[in-house]
Amino acid sequence: YIFNNGYFKNTIYSIFYQIESNSGNNRRSPAMGIQSPTASISRYRVEGNLEKPMIETVRRGLKSNTIEDIDKDSVETSVGWTSFHQPYQPNFEGPSFIFGTFFVFSLRIDKKTVPPKLLHKHLMLASAKRLADTGQRYLSRSEKQVLKEQVASRLMQRMPATPHVHELIWNPEGAALSFFTSLKAANEELETLFVRSFGVSLIRLFPYTTAEFS
Secondary structure (H helix, E strand, O other): OEOOOHHHHHHHHHHHHHHHHOOOOOOOOOOHHHHOOOOEOEEEEEEOOOOOOHHHHHHHHHHHOEOOOOOOOOOOEEEEEEOOOOOOOOOOOOOOOEEOOEEEEEEEEEEOOOOHHHHHHHHHHHHHHHHHHHOOOOOOHHHHHHHHHHHHHHHHHHOOOEEEEEEEEEEOOOOEEEEOOOOHHHHHHHHHHHHHHHOOEEEEOOHHHHHHHO
16 A cells, blocks of 8 residues: 555645654654655554553553564564664563554564675685594585574674564554555564564455555
């Protein structure tokens, strides 16, 4: 879907204006997707009933699935919720994610990638050291594989993660959610994490599903 509906666009802008007005000194510019006159978004219907009290159910889901930092870990990917105001310092205490009748927060996906040439360089150095230490003439296939995994793990631990932040607006009264990206991988992560966090599922709205629920 393209973000070109006038009423919907004005509603979204009013929500984000309220967010910015209440954000204090740590102000953040509106989402890049919001700024674009033809922003690409994904729209969902929320299927199921939230456990009551609704706000505490959402808060519990957000806190239990908050993004985990992996900058000092060898993990390649981390997926979780984060705050709209402070995407790199998530905090879901108080009414931070509540704006009128909407819930506003973000999905953050952190990824680490070791450049192939960097891996090759360190693997060659490690192989040479192993041969020198052991006096072997060559390494077996299994030894090479183990050494490659060890080198990759060490490099991964030293690499900073690249964050990808995708904002969302959830209207629980209308059972509707807008997710500000159309990337397939991000939408799949959203759908999986959403049901695990809140016990309700998402149905993505394409033309045929929109007609079904209209």
